[in-house]
Amino acid sequence: MFFENPNNKKVKVRGYTNKMNIDFVEKQKSKILLVINSLKGGGAERVVLTLGQGFHDLGYEVHVLTFKPQIEFSLNPNLNYHLLKFKNFKLIPKLDRRDRVFAYVVDRYISKKIGTPEIIISNLDRADSILSYSRLPNITYVIHNTLSLLYGFSTKANHEKKIKFTKIYSKHPCICVSQGAEKDFIKSFGQITLTTAIHNPIDKESIQEQADAFVPEYQNYIIHVGSFKDAKRHDILIRAYAQTDQSMLLLLLGQGKYKNDIEQLVVDLGLEDKVVFLGFQENPFPYIKHAQFKVLTSDWEGCPLVIPEALAIGTPVISTNCPSGPSELLPQKNLMPMGDIDAIADKLSQAMENPKQFQAPFDEALLPAKIAEKYLHFVQSIK
Secondary structure (H helix, E strand, C coil), rough: CCEEECCEEEEEEECCCCCCCCCHHHHHHCEEEECCEEEEECCHHHHHHHHHHHHHHHHCCEEEEEEEEEEECCCCCEEEEEEEEEEEEECCCHHHHHHHHHHHHHHHHHHHHHCCCCCEEEHHHHHHHHCCCCCCCCCCEECCCCCHHHHCCCCCHHHHHHHHHHHHHHCEEECCCCCCHHHHHHHHHHHCCEEEEECCCHHHHHHHHCCCCCCCCCCCCCEEEEECHHHHCCEEEEEEHHHHCCCCCEEEEEECCCCCHHHHHHHCCCCCCEEEEEEECCCCCHHHHHCCEEECCCCCCCCCCHHHHHHCCCCCCEEEECCHHHHHHHCCCECCCCHHHHHHHHHHHHHHHHHHHCCCCHHHHHHHHHHHHHHHHHHHHHH
């Protein structure tokens, strides 16, 4: 079995058959299973691979189960990969019934091909919905965002979605990726299950290695990394940047549905020579390392990876103080009020004049093995 990747290369999926050269001791390792819909882009997908490495470092046999074949990441050879296509079940009418039937297939596959994992860690709503029908033990959900803002629970149109999520997340314990995400979860759903807050793992050594892969052609620039979507508020960033002296270029890395709108805004504000659109970059870290500073202008996050990743390679960061994540990772002086173009412009100008004043230390507690230990402690504490 093979995964497809963006470069049209085939990546072998491990874990479908036992290898004859695995010795008896290796077979007796405790197992961890991470489940996610696919490995195509996104922070949650990157977290799965990094967390998997953390469990591997602790001596576990780590498996990753996906339901779609597409990937946009280099697969960690220390993990075992499984693909069970959900597409084959789409002819079943009604999503709930479809998920229930597929959950039975998933349970049978895990039991036969993997065994009994010490923990099954579900990531993102598709996997969460499917595993809500699972009968396997030791399932834990990871809540990767502030759900009320991501799904707009305050609107009547999304009330049914809130009811659906309440049903799903009441089934198993939940690990939220920040204190802000946990507060939002409890405010949205009440005390429907056990929760805790554990930050996302950051593979500092790997990031530092990737950051040295090349030297960007640009110099003296600010960088923003993120998809062009509602939460990231590129419009606020561009309007605030327009109020500065633009003494540094602004590099934007990412794709998304609002990219064309932001490109037009740049034209409207006469910033074509100052703002550079670099699209999706498989390895963004050299751009981050050589930036004068990194900026984040989001209205909401779960626990933004881009902040500790930048700190891991010594790049200063300024960020809006959105409800979840930044205030847990940065000093107060590095934070800006959300949506306030004047205040963001002022902070950008301060950083352009003296970027080093916004440097902050990397928290070693975010290393993969240490985060994996926190997962284990939480799960073991509730058994």
